[in-house]
Amino acid sequence: MTNNTTQTLLSQLQSMTTVVADTGDIGAIERFRPIDATTNPSLITAAASLPSSLPLIEEALHDARAEGLVADALVDRAIDLLTVRLGIEILKLIKGRVSTEVDARLSYDTAETIAKAHELIDLYAQAGIDKSRVLIKIAATWEGIQAARALELEGIHCNLTLIFGLHQAIACADAGITLISPFVGRILDWYKKHDGKDSYPIELDPGVLSVREIYAYFKQHGHKTEVMGASFRSIAQVTALAGCDLLTIAPALLAELSEETGVLTQQLSIENAKQPPIASINMTQEVFEKMHNDNLMAFELLQGGIGGFVKAREQLTSQLRQMAGIPDIHR
Numbered sequence: 001m002t003n004n005t006t007q008t009l010l011s012q013l014q015s016m017t018t019v020v021a022d023t024g025d026i027g028a029i030e031r032f033r034p035i036d037a038t039t040n041p042s043l044i045t046a047a048a049s050l051p052s053s054l055p056l057i058e059e060a061l062h063d064a065r066a067e068g069l070v071a072d073a074l075v076d077r078a079i080d081l082l083t084v085r086l087g088i089e090i091l092k093l094i095k096g097r098v099s100t101e102v103d104a105r106l107s108y109d110t111a112e113t114i115a116k117a118h119e120l121i122d123l124y125a126q127a128g129i130d131k132s133r134v135l136i137k138i139a140a141t142w143e144g145i146q147a148a149r150a151l152e153l154e155g156i157h158c159n160l161t162l163i164f165g166l167h168q169a170i171a172c173a174d175a176g177i178t179l180i181s182p183f184v185g186r187i188l189d190w191y192k193k194h195d196g197k198d199s200y201p202i203e204l205d206p207g208v209l210s211v212r213e214i215y216a217y218f219k220q221h222g223h224k225t226e227v228m229g230a231s232f233r234s235i236a237q238v239t240a241l242a243g244c245d246l247l248t249i250a251p252a253l254l255a256e257l258s259e260e261t262g263v264l265t266q267q268l269s270i271e272n273a274k275q276p277p278i279a280s281i282n283m284t285q286e287v288f289e290k291m292h293n294d295n296l297m298a299f300e301l302l303q304g305g306i307g308g309f310v311k312a313r314e315q316l317t318s319q320l321r322q323m324a325g326i327p328d329i330h331r
Contacts, residue, residue, distance in 0.1 A: 009235065010257035012264035013242055018096075020228065020248035024086050026052060028251035029093050032258070036096035038181070038230070038248045040137065040161065041104060041312040044083055048316055056085050061324050075320045076103075079313065080116075082320075084123040091133055099159045100124075101137035104309035113138055113147035121156055135159040135179060139306050140168040142288050149175035159228070162305040165298035167291035169214040170283045173223035181248065182211045183231035184241070186305070190297050207231075208240045212268065215244060219273035221280055235260070243268035 013019060021034040024047030029037055039047075047053055060081035064074045087098040100120055106112045117136045124134050136151060138144040140160040145168075148158035157178040163169055164187060172180045184207035191206045192198065202208060211229045218225060228246035232238050235256045238249060243266040249257070281287065292299055321327070 006261055008258050009239060009260045009262065009264050010254065013238070013247070013257060016243045016264075016266050017241075018246040019254075020096075020246050021094075021254065022230065022248040022250045023047075024090070025050065025251060026086075026089050026093070028254075029090055032251065032254045034094060034096075034254075036098065036246070036248075037090045037094055038099040038135075038137070038159070038228075039083070039086065039090075040101050041309040041316070044079075044086060044101075045312045045316040045319075047086055048082065048319060053082075053086070056082055056089070057320065057323060060085060061320065071326060074324065075317050075326065078320055078324070079316060080119060080123065084120060084127070087124070087134070088127050088129060091129060097133050097135050097157075099135040099137040099161075101161070101309070104139060104306050104313065107139040107141050107306045108143045110143045110147045110150075113144055114150055117147070117151050117156060117158075131156055137161050137181075139302070139309075140172060140180070141302065141306075142171065142285055142292075145171050145175050145177070148172070148177050152176045152178065161230070162302050163214070164210070164301045165292065165295045166210075166213060166217065167281075167283065167288050167295070168298065168302075169225075169227075170217065170281055171288050173218060173221075173225040174283050177225050179226045179228055179246070180214070181228050181230040182207075182214055183301070183305070184208060184211055184229050184237050185231040185233040186301055187297065188233060188237070190301055194297070202236050202240050205237060205240065208237055211241055211244060213278070215268050216273040217278045219270050220278055239264055240267055242266050243272075 018035050020036040021029050022038050024039045024043040060078040064077040069077050087100045090098045102113050102116045121131050135157050137159045138148050139162045151158055159179045160172045160177050161181045163180050163182040169180055187207035187210050215227045226245040228248055229241045229244050230248045235253055
């Protein structure tokens, strides 16, 4: 912690936590120069609508056609090519890793998730990008976690996303996953709607408390899996998790943090995580499914999150079908 109140909150946060840009917008990444960057289907779809992405889209469609693909197969391949090429452009601007997400439609299929991860890693390799600079992003279903377990054993590192419950986090840690992304803002949104509240004090914010619990469990039980808070609604949520292993933050909030000054107090540390003790849980598939089904918030948000990513991909599919001159039909 520093007593220099002239320092921005962002610069202080960067001294405590690895700050990650939660965007596919090359311009935003160039501005904030984070260590790492994350993307997801929604962010890729948003990035694809930017004029600066048009050459990448046209190139992806051209190369997919060159493989002899047509119709749905052409568009699906072009989306993979576009996703990786956006990742490559991002990697030119950062020192660390980019998270690239597997097609959310595969979230409950272990074998197909592994196969798609291999395809994405191969595309990066063809561009001369080592797999150490890529995190394969997978929804934290039981099936997705098992896919990531297998990939990690091959040296392909993973970021398990849509984490809403401690059971998901523990299953990921047991599987040797590199990194997990618990969703702070979506948890808060769910509780506000469920409880009929307009707001929560930051110390009672359910999303913040969820990440703090996961962080404490991992540190107490010696898990190496890193915790990356995600899906923030305010800089108050971000600063309440200062000291977390990583935080992935949208450009608008990065801008706020870069403009505000004041003393930022570190909230999470290995030392602080030691109390109170949290009992270890033996996370079998049976225990996972029971805890998941008993946690209405996690159940609804995981299902809804996957559905949202599928919908975003469908929007991108429609855009690419139009550009490719393929009749857009209900898939």
